[in-house]
Amino acid sequence: SIPLQHGAHRSGNRTDADMARWRSLRFGQFVHWGLYAIAGGEWNGKIYNGAAEWIRSWKEMPTAVYDQLYKQFNPVNYHPEQWAQQAKDMGAGYMIITTKHHDGFCLWPSKYTRYTVAASPYKKDIIGPMVEAYNKKGIDVYLYFSIIDWNHPDWRTSLKTPADSAAYKRFKVFVKNQLTELLVKYPTVKGFWFDGTWDDSWKNDGAFSDELEQYLQKLHPGLIIGSRLRADERGARHFDSNNHLMGDYEQGWERKLPEQPADVHGNDWEGVMTIPENQWGYHAHWLGHIKSSNELIEMLVKSTSLGGNFVLNFGPKADGTFRSEEVQRMQEIGNWMKVNGSAVYGASEAGLGKPDWGYYTRRGDSVFMVVFNVPVSGNLRVKLPAKTTLAEASASGQPVTPELIGKNEYFIPVGNAPRHAPFVILLQTSRAAGAEGGHFEKAK
Numbered sequence: 001s002i003p004l005q006h007g008a009h010r011s012g013n014r015t016d017a018d019m020a021r022w023r024s025l026r027f028g029q030f031v032h033w034g035l036y037a038i039a040g041g042e043w044n045g046k047i048y049n050g051a052a053e054w055i056r057s058w059k060e061m062p063t064a065v066y067d068q069l070y071k072q073f074n075p076v077n078y079h080p081e082q083w084a085q086q087a088k089d090m091g092a093g094y095m096i097i098t099t100k101h102h103d104g105f106c107l108w109p110s111k112y113t114r115y116t117v118a119a120s121p122y123k124k125d126i127i128g129p130m131v132e133a134y135n136k137k138g139i140d141v142y143l144y145f146s147i148i149d150w151n152h153p154d155w156r157t158s159l160k161t162p163a164d165s166a167a168y169k170r171f172k173v174f175v176k177n178q179l180t181e182l183l184v185k186y187p188t189v190k191g192f193w194f195d196g197t198w199d200d201s202w203k204n205d206g207a208f209s210d211e212l213e214q215y216l217q218k219l220h221p222g223l224i225i226g227s228r229l230r231a232d233e234r235g236a237r238h239f240d241s242n243n244h245l246m247g248d249y250e251q252g253w254e255r256k257l258p259e260q261p262a263d264v265h266g267n268d269w270e271g272v273m274t275i276p277e278n279q280w281g282y283h284a285h286w287l288g289h290i291k292s293s294n295e296l297i298e299m300l301v302k303s304t305s306l307g308g309n310f311v312l313n314f315g316p317k318a319d320g321t322f323r324s325e326e327v328q329r330m331q332e333i334g335n336w337m338k339v340n341g342s343a344v345y346g347a348s349e350a351g352l353g354k355p356d357w358g359y360y361t362r363r364g365d366s367v368f369m370v371v372f373n374v375p376v377s378g379n380l381r382v383k384l385p386a387k388t389t390l391a392e393a394s395a396s397g398q399p400v401t402p403e404l405i406g407k408n409e410y411f412i413p414v415g416n417a418p419r420h421a422p423f424v425i426l427l428q429t430s431r432a433a434g435a436e437g438g439h440f441e442k443a444k
Ligand SMILES: C[C@@H]1N[C@@H](C(=O)NCc2ccccc2)[C@H](O)[C@@H]1O
Pocket: 032, 051, 053, 054, 195, 198, 254, 272, 280
């Protein structure tokens, strides 16, 4: 293997309590909120068909115009306790909030730049009350922070001249100062969700990203930081030049999910997803496919079945309210989670493969069959490992009688389970005496 100073410093998943909690929560809420919500994906009667939070890069909108939007930021209908309650009702265990997106506008009154809420008509800190409100509902908070900062004079996408290098050196001090400020001001946050780390300036400075991560861990022990922050000294990102995952979980699954265990190599991972095809910030005109709650529930269950977390994104309007499609999804998903959340919370891969009728998840000896596709036979085929016996099966607390159809193979009748939404069948299994270790195959 290649000798590395700034590659992965740990092999295998973290086993501490903070990471175990992150892993058990399984379901998060992403919130993208900022000046881009004022534009709402349109300008001068024209619709921007890119991602709303990237509108500053749209040639139809002068950057000088975008950079004045902060003078209109005044979310009079922003009630963080209502945001937190609706997230709780959805069943989210953690929330990720954009403190600063690529445009550089800070939702907290940073003392390292004037481009913050303090300069807006709203004046007040957005982040503090949000962290407090979500924590009060028992929801952990993670801070999204973009390294890319289109507003800061010292930001560079690449270093071409000594002047670039001098500027970028100042920029790195600014980044470290802002991250320190965030941890000091909001000490209950559980981690950072870094973004905007793909440009050469950052990619070619693996030493800094490594030192920064270690500095933050020292400042706030237990902090959870994904793989997107880091580059190694050869410019490799997420996985170092020896193919070892950097950071605490694989953070590359953006608007896409792994298909099979081999795609995640036994690592902790998290997928982040939009309800429309590709909008994170508020866009007045959602074009293309808008995912239904059943589609989103399936993504959440699929993620759990592959041992990862699933984070669903919401883009509040400039005034602090949520669009009706997003409120509807939070309510519908929440209704399902209230009844079936046990198949997700604290659950992980079952090691039983991928059945036609849906997904297996598992917590200890409890195996959950989450059914999305009812077979015309009305029977769900279940094949258990040799040393595993099926003690009992139940659906919504009512016993179900499996039919033994072969060695350790059963048909579970779906009976009169609902057909309009996914449903869960619980299999209580037991390890036959002497069954070594995990009686279920471990992901390779
Ligand atoms: C979480 C999302 N990440 C931001 C983004 O720029 N994604 C585009 C992108 C996604 C993956 C690799 C490079 C660039 C989007 O604006 C959202 O904040």
